[in-house]
Amino acid sequence: MKSVQLLGYGGNEALRVNQVPVPEPGAGQLLVKVMAAGVNPVDYKIRDGKLKPILPLRFPQTLGGELAGVVEKLGPGVSGFNVGESIFARVDKQQMGAFAEYAVVDAAHAARMPSNLSFEEAAGIPLAGLTAWQCLFEVLKLQPKQKILIHAGGGGVGGLAIQFAKNAGAYVATTASPAAKAVVEAYGADEIINYREEKFETVLSDYDHVLDTVGDDTLLRSFGVIKKGHTVVSVAGVPEPQTAKDIDKGLLIKSIFWAISSKIRKAAKKAGVHYRYLFMHPDGKQLSEIAKLIEEGKVKAKVDRVFDLEKATEAFSYLETGHAKGKVILRVRSGRI
Ligand SMILES: NC(=O)c1ccc[n+]([C@@H]2O[C@H](COP(=O)([O-])OP(=O)(O)OC[C@H]3O[C@@H](n4cnc5c(N)ncnc54)[C@H](OP(=O)(O)O)[C@@H]3O)[C@@H](O)[C@H]2O)c1
Structure with missing residues (x-):
């Protein structure tokens, strides 16, 4: 073959x-x-x-x-x-x-x-869908009426995350270029920030959660958007010590993740918020729940x-x-x- x-x-x-x-x-x-x-x-x-x-x-x-x-x-x-x-x-x-x-x-x-x-x-x-699902519902435990910023709404993960979050009754802001505006509007985003013209952290504040799919500077600036004690979860930043536990890795990988995430963890601590990195995992049961939402026409x-x-x-x-x-x-x- x-x-x-x-x-x-x-x-x-x-x-x-x-x-x-x-x-x-x-x-x-x-x-x-x-x-x-x-x-x-x-x-x-x-x-x-x-x-x-x-x-x-x-x-x-x-x-x-x-x-x-x-x-x-x-x-x-x-x-x-x-x-x-x-x-x-x-x-x-x-x-x-x-x-x-x-x-x-x-x-x-x-x-x-x-x-x-x-x-x-x-x-x-499956891959983008489970990633979005696990960030929203395993890590952030998103609840109806909560406010979430989802970065890169035009992308594979961001697009499904917006739809899952809207279906869960959340208020969703997203970052997207003008070329992706119509796409994220169709997903149901409540607020769209043109990341090429505006700095999202000057427009948004007191959010309950951020899902970061971009990393680098976007991730660091995200710490200024959420309420104290709340969590930014990233799939594009840098793994942190808890990530090693999630993926069943031992002390060596945990120490490496601790070292490479130190700048980000310090920035999160300074802002009074939590930082988590998620590696998605395959899960047929969660995928069946996603399939149901698609069959019901709630997710495209x-x-x-x-x-x-x-x-x-x-x-x-x-x-x-x-x-x-x-x-x-x-x-x-x-x-x-
Ligand atoms: N840790 C994990 O388990 C896991 C799982 C899945 C994905 N990921 C990671 O998550 C990231 C996203 O994956 P994906 O599949 O969604 O990628 P993708 O489909 O390639 O995402 C592309 C999108 O990103 C947007 N974008 C680019 N720069 C941006 C910025 N500065 N601000 C806002 N939007 C921006 C683009 O919009 P414009 O064209 O409009 O600029 C485009 O729509 C990747 O780094 C991937 O490796 C990690």
Whole structure:
């Protein structure tokens, strides 16, 4: 089968479309005939070697973190799924493998695909959707009527986060360029700050939460927007000591995270607020809840561009501009099954 593999850390020149054997599902796993796969910033960060300390690879490595497709075969002990069913999933973080004609997925990480989505729309939901969900409901414990600032509302994570937060009854401000304004309005954002013209911290104050998907200066300035004692959660800043615990890492990684987050933690302390960094995790149950919201028409999928699997490097280059409006997708097979 065809698969997009990374031959070693580097740029797009390190990617190849290779022929590899179809994988066998192990206990508790599904073999999925992949129809489409979502491309995410983490894919080019992995390619570059930026995740090496926490995700060491053996090359060649088939890339790809999320997919939509059809169950081809059940591994031993799988219940709750049938051959021929359409599913979507965030694949195992260590194993990856979604950029291929077939992939193996833990049944616990998969959910039935919303019936009102195409495979291409569905493939872009799991990774960004679970990230947004876990930030809002696991870390921030967002409640109705609370005010939240969600950065980069035009992006994959930000767009789904706005929709989940609105559906939970929150008041949502977002940062977006003029090119993304119509997109974030359609998601239901209450207040849109053109980050190219205005400084959000001069417009917003006394917020309950911030979800940061940009990092750097945007993250540091976010500490001035929320109430004392409240939390800024980031997925684009720097991991902190609690993150090491979340991902079951020991003292060495905890010390590294402690050291690299010291500037950010000091800034948070000075502002009297908390800083958390979240690494998302696959979760089939949460994905089923997201699928329900999509089927009820409460959350929409937004695909920006679709590239054929063989054009993966073009998809990477486009996403790396940092200005996608919605999701970038690899089409593995055409049509509905
Ligand atoms: N820790 C985790 O588990 C985890 C999980 C998922 C994602 N992430 C990280 O989260 C980040 C976002 O991911 P994504 O998938 O949402 O990326 P994405 O889809 O590529 O986001 C692109 C969006 O960012 C907007 N943007 C760029 N600069 C901005 C700024 N300064 N202020 C506000 N908006 C800005 C762009 O809007 P304009 O074009 O309008 O400028 C564009 O719409 C990435 O760094 C990714 O690696 C981490």
